[in-house]
Amino acid sequence: MATVQFRISGGQVTPEITMPISATILDLKERIQLFTDICMTRQTLRFNNQELTNDRTISHYEFGQFATLVLGVKPLDDRYPKFFILVKSCNEQSKLIRVKETTLVGDLRSKIERHFGIPGKLLSLFRLSQEMKDEFPISAYYVCAGSQVEVVINIEPR
Numbered sequence: 001m002a003t004v005q006f007r008i009s010g011g012q013v014t015p016e017i018t019m020p021i022s023a024t025i026l027d028l029k030e031r032i033q034l035f036t037d038i039c040m041t042r043q044t045l046r047f048n049n050q051e052l053t054n055d056r057t058i059s060h061y062e063f064g065q066f067a068t069l070v071l072g073v074k075p076l077d078d079r080y081p082k083f084f085i086l087v088k089s090c091n092e093q094s095k096l097i098r099v100k101e102t103t104l105v106g107d108l109r110s111k112i113e114r115h116f117g118i119p120g121k122l123l124s125l126f127r128l129s130q131e132m133k134d135e136f137p138i139s140a141y142y143v144c145a146g147s148q149v150e151v152v153i154n155i156e157p158r
Contacts, residue, residue: 004063008032010071012140013128021059025052032071036128036142044072073139076101083145085138087112090152099138106134108149118153126150 006028008015015035019028029040045052047061047069061067076083081100087108088094095115099108105125113120125132127141127149143149 002059003065004058005066006063007066007068008071009068010073011142012133012136013130013142015128019058021057023058024054025056025058026054028058029054037144037147038071038073038142039144042074044074046070046072073142085143085146086148087115088148088150089116090150099143101137101139101144103138104134105132105136105138105141108132108138109134112151116151122154124152124154126152 002021003018004021005016005018008017013036015032017028017031017035019031025045026040029043029045032038032043033040047063047067052061052069082098083100084096084098086094087097093116095112097108097111097115099111109120109123109125112118112123112125116123127138127143127147130141132138132141132149138149
């Protein structure tokens with residue numbers, strides 16, 4: 001069975017997903033949802049500035065064996081901009097924290113510092129195995145309702 005390997009760009013995390021050419025674009029979006037937690041209905045995929053249609057098969061677009069797609073994510077409804085994410089540390093301490101998609105990683109770090117009582121400069125945050133940078137919004141790492149952010153505590157040697 002022929003397959004296409006997709007690199008999904010658009011955020012700070014770049015998933016790679018292999019799909020059979022008989023799958024639909026909707027099937028691909030479902031796989032992206034499993035990886036990123038971004039609901040399929042919020043996803044838009046583009047290839048060479050063309051929006052891909054959910055009911056078309058991957059073979060319809062003639063990608064070849066490898067293609068880079070751009071993932072666009074529709075913003076949340078303004079009536080419900082806040083949601084909870086799970087922040088989990090390596091010592092199994094966890095906490096639900098309320099955020100917005102526009103929350104900067106640095107601001108999330110400050111919230112974690114207050115909740116865990118650990119200086120923010122000792123914390124490294126990870127989403128989908130990617131270290132999060134303070135200057136980006138959490139949405140750049142596909143953080144959405146129910147997502148998990150991993151916290152590594154960097155203990156300084158004495």
